[in-house]
Amino acid sequence: MAPSSLLLHFSQRRLSHSTRGGFFFVPTTLALLTSLLILFYLFTTSNIFFLHYRHQHRQPSLPVEKPGLPSSGGSRTPPVTGRSFPVSLDGAAGSSPVEKSPGVGGPPVAGESGDRGVNAGQHGSGDRIKPRGDHVNSNDVYHNRDVFEKDYREMNRSFKIYVYPHRRDDPFANVLLPVDFEPGGNYASESYFKKSLMNSHFITKDPTEADLFFMPFSITRLRHDPRVGVAGIQDYIRDYVANITRRYPYWNRTGGADHFYVACHSIGRSAMEKASEVKMNAIQVVCSSSYFLQGYVTHKDASLPQVWPRQGDPPNIMSSKRNKLAFFAGAINSPVRKKLVKAWRNDSEIFAHYGRLTTRYSDELLGSKFCLHVKGFEVNTARIADSLYYGCVPVIIANHYDLPFADILNWTSFSVVVTTSDIPLLKRILKEVSSDKFSMFQSNVMKARKHFQWHPSPVDYDALCTVMYELWLRRSIVRVPLTASFGSN
Template sequence: MKLQSHNHNNHGANKTTSFYKWLLCLSLSLYFSTSYLITTSPPPPSPSQPPHNTKPSPQRTLFETPWSSSLKNLRIFVYDLPSKFNTDWLTNQRCSTHLFASEVAIHRALLTSHVRTFDPYDADFFFVPVYVSCNFSTVNGFPAIGHARSLISSAVKLISDRFPFWNRSHGRDHVFVASHDFGSCFHTLEDVAIADGVPEIMRKSIVLQTFGVTYKHPCQEVENVVIPPYVSPENLRTTVDKLPANWQRDIWVFFRGKMEVHPKNVSGRYYSKKVRTMIWRKFSGDRRFYLQRHRFAGYQSEIARSVFCLCPLGWAPWSPRLVESVALGCVPVIIADGIRLPFSSAVRWPEISLTVAERDVGKLAEILERVAATNLSDIQRNLWDPMTKKALLFNERVHEGDATWQVLRSLSEKLDRSLRSSRVSRQLDFAT
């Protein structure tokens, strides 16, 4: 396996030792054998010295790991809502696989998780499974999320009429997922989202959302946890399985996606704040940059062949390319000023990625050349940590360290919002 094979990456290539190649192969093998699939078969013994030029082993094993003490006492009650709020939406098959599908994945994982309780009086938090993003990105590319606010309001009315838990806390211990562009604002255009703000009914709740920025923004003026966009572990596994034996990273800089020649669309808004247009205009003629404007179902194989993967903002700052790049070992080049990245306590983003200011996008070539000549090997070594990849992927069942587990850990840090935990704490104080 060759990570630094491009002609413009000579300094980095000279640093690639045979041991490092073996280390990366082993990391991939461990990652895909412990994160993707659940089977009952025991894991095979790890090879002591895998060949240098073999692709990752397509193992089908996932090691069960004990839950850490920080989560073993966490309790979550999952409301059993009528199917119109969630599973009816799954008639659209893309609902459970597209980049907004974390709302589906988290719901499914919680249903079989260790933290689920069937006794609502024993719960710290209450999960409200409303799928508002299922039809967000339709096949024709047009967003459809106008139903979100009314659907959530209807769900809240239902649970507040039937149960006492919403009313007793005014929703402080209730959890929703908003896995689309501007999260809890529930609109596809930022200016309208800002004007609408977070729905009043949810302002006291906890929202798991892909949107997050480091500056003040109306769409995060609610207790929130930034989560990664959904990327299918099965698709990633298939990509790795199909890699040829002589797999090489022969693409220096990669991006495939929407790059408008004229960034101002029919709404009068500038897509990607002109960043993607600048990338296309500046580097489409540069042979070091592999830039494609059209869809390709197998584009993950291109990521696996690339050293640097551009992750520019679109309408919103986040992108599924962040997860795909990390999972496939391509250095993410984040171009989205002020983005707040998911699970920063588990994912050492400064050590596995590059951040380029939007105003410096025209200097990408010089910036990446400098990195290739200095610390690229260090970044790649950090990038191949299997636990880093695991933290960004949602599995069918919760396993320690994966994305749903990271959500639960984040919730465990908000137990001051739990009436159950507050009662237990008071009882302990009284006893002492």
């Protein structure tokens, strides 16, 4: 090959290599520069790089004082007869000024969280920022005080209930009419509801103006009636629904979606097995309210607080020397209670007792900082209401409990919710609650307790009125297509 040809050949090869390298280098450089520009943009505009710094150095927000609401020292409103009553939201003596809570937070699901102590480990002011920028004080006893107060006024003014009428000479008057004595026992909420409702201004005798229709049968009294008993409750309910569908047009308009009944005894969860339209369409106001209970539909149905009735206020609630860290006493009728007693029965700070107490139950509640609500046969017991009544912070150990009034009350502000699997860590969880946090819990206990008290004639914001509010939230009528099976069982 001639020298000139060799020179040309090697020149072309060199040019070819440099061109290929250049084509490789240019896009790589552009991609690198683009990535650097994107990172620079994110660094200067995003919160990602500053989140840790802001979390550690954020100053606690000051509570926002809300003007215009009454102070906490207000007195109870007298009983009502045939008219709505004035609103006074805070009625606990000696509580802190009302704080504004513009945002709505969700209630804790008892036992749903995988964290150790759902709300016991929270520190700081309890304030947070909602995604839309609203300031929320999660230490308030209500999710949204303003919304609740406004809606409560409207409910109190306009809400009407029609009760299916029954004569005093009805063979089952004992089941259908209010009791003529003071209700008592573990399932008193069922009788108190009917007794208090019939003495309230929510009752209307005109079904055309009714928002909801109440089927007044008592599951507890059916259970104890020798003509019915546990075995006959399902047949009784089936026949009752068939009877009202034949005699009245109201059920058939909605398939029962604007009807409700109340049951506190756990037998109520199976009482509707032969009246499936009641279980699926009507509102079930029940004590045994579990997210995993067959037949209980969250948001359609409502959780009724189980309350052991007591008269007046106990003495020395705030001044009691609460020397015990936590207290439980009761029958060992569930694996959860067995686990609790096994773990803590010999502890010097957590008093976990089974069998009959040698001391007064009330003294133990008054002498403990935390009182344990532990699942028995059902998720519900009267121990939450007991705790609130005696000023003791409730600790809820009952997985999947749809807590009473969860639409209204911010349970994380006055209780500790613990998963059953964390029972061995219970002492550690409770000891992590600072003195300031405990003071906040106890202050809110005093504000929440009025919602768990029954009265023969309703008192503003008591248990009856709060259940009425829960029903008012569910008052919208859903038109259910009727089928030939309705009322034919």
